[in-house]
Amino acid sequence: MLPTTTEPSATAGVVRARRRRGSFPALRAALAAATVGALVLAGALLPLDDALVVENAIGLAVFALATNLLLGFGGLVSFGQAAFYGSGAYVVMLVWQHWGWSFWAGFALAPLVGAVLALGIGLIALRTRQLYFALLTLAFTQLAYVLAQQQHEFTGGDNGLFGDVLPRWLADARQGYMFTLAVAVVCALLLWRIVNSPFGLVLRATRENRDRMEALGVNVFRHQLGAFVISGAFCAVAGALFVVHTQSAYPQLLEWTKSGEPILMAVIGGMFAFLGPVVGAFVYTLGHQWLVQHTAHWQLVLGAVLLGVVLLRPDGLAGLASSRPWRRLRSRNGGDE
Template sequence: MILLGVAAALLLLLPLVGGLFVVYLATEIMIFALFALSFNLLLGYGGLISFGHAAYFAIGAYACAVLLTTVGLPFIIVFPAAAIISGLCALVIGYFCVKLTEIYFSMLTLAFGQLVWAVAFKWVGVTGGDTGFIGVAVPDWLDVPVRFYYFTFLVVAACAWIMWRIVNSAYGFTLVATRENRNRAEFIGVDVRRIQLVAFVLAGTFAGVAGSLFTLFNHSVFVESAWWTQSAEVMIMSILGGVGSFIGPAVGAATLLLLDRFITEWTVYWPTVLAIILLAVLFFFPDGLMGFTSKRKKKGE
């Protein structure tokens, strides 16, 4: 909690001491931190490996763009509506996915994720296809980097607090129980599929919020947001930071984006560097950066 407090204080003061580049980078990190935290509800707490989580990020992004620009609805309606649409899509898709387990669950999430990408790619009249949806009508009061930074901070902080309350509630402990021993949870009367479906919907909803923020941040959205590599990227963030920690995926998101920005200035072989980093993490820090920090702290005590 002390670490979180210090991080929040630094983020609040950042626009006062940093330039526009720092503000833009910090805003992007916060958006992907929320995306990674939403994925961790499935992987870290539910033990569910989804290869199609980017679909809900993209659904939220496109919903925000279309409702704001094409339909012309007010922002106060559009922002929550985009999250609700993502959650409803996650409900429909999750209803079928949670009927399967392990690798079959993962493959089905990948199939649905690619279906969402195909719809975004082919529905040119609405999404812009491979050209993308460019020129999102961002409200004037948000179309200022520092204002949008603080808006993103408030939204991400509120969503993180809600997720923290969820994972530390009776439902959160039950979700962990289904991860640890599905058969025993079913034996004592837990409706495992229902518990997992709720987690699927919650993760999809928060991913939709992150997608909406990303659309507002870039003033555009492209089909790559729904491609399977985006799902792989958020999985890498979670593993890098540590799926066993609530804040780990956010740390992983910050680490990955910072490495991406600064290493690409030195070499064009960023994918190779990323592969080496992942191998090092998997072999030497299997619990991620936060897991390694926790172990060092316990040894010190």
């Protein structure tokens, strides 16, 4: 009997296919690493005022990524994320001002407080759906805003809390920038793992068809509550990073309109792409900074940009990656999104 060559050739074909499939994710990883490297250089070389604007965008990118765990991957529109964002900032400032705790103790406590608050709010709000869920989360955020505004002796009222809370080395603006970037990268990696875990896949399937998932025996409430708690913890980390940026906390961080910012960032960047909110955070922050300097009608311009994105590119700026040149590149490399 003649030896067959079908099996070795088939094996070689599988190996080549696997190599092609792995090449495009490797390209994405290289682009992500290059972006982080560019941000490191920006923090070291940009004028200090410009570097601080970029630092603010990095912190807001964490806020947007955490919010998009609910919005883009869970299909939940929450206007309560400002409660967790503001609580993260307030925790750092409160424990320092009233009990003399270090910045590091407050920074470690912030995500725990954010998670506990999210658990309490989620147990109530997630028993409703769609508009009622959004309104309940908005109500809780406004409650937190009013409490922070009225408790003058504890929270500082309208003036908020401010002071030299940071360690000496972190108070240096360049060091604060690098610390913010490092924390943001860690948060992004953790959220990436969560989104691509079995938990994240169930969350996305629930977004597409909740009734079918319930019919399959999936505990949808438990998964959504878990996502809500995780999002609350990461939003609180973003709030703690705001303290690194400004060394302050004030009631406006808890206002419901603050919850709208990460939603805008996700819509602009692309809520169905993991890094879409990061793109949106930089476009929103840098664009806002430029518009404020050049026109008093910056809100009108921002609204027009948002309207244009929604009408012309519903999948956000990250959707440009699915345009024809990128599709051709992926097909040559055999990679999938």
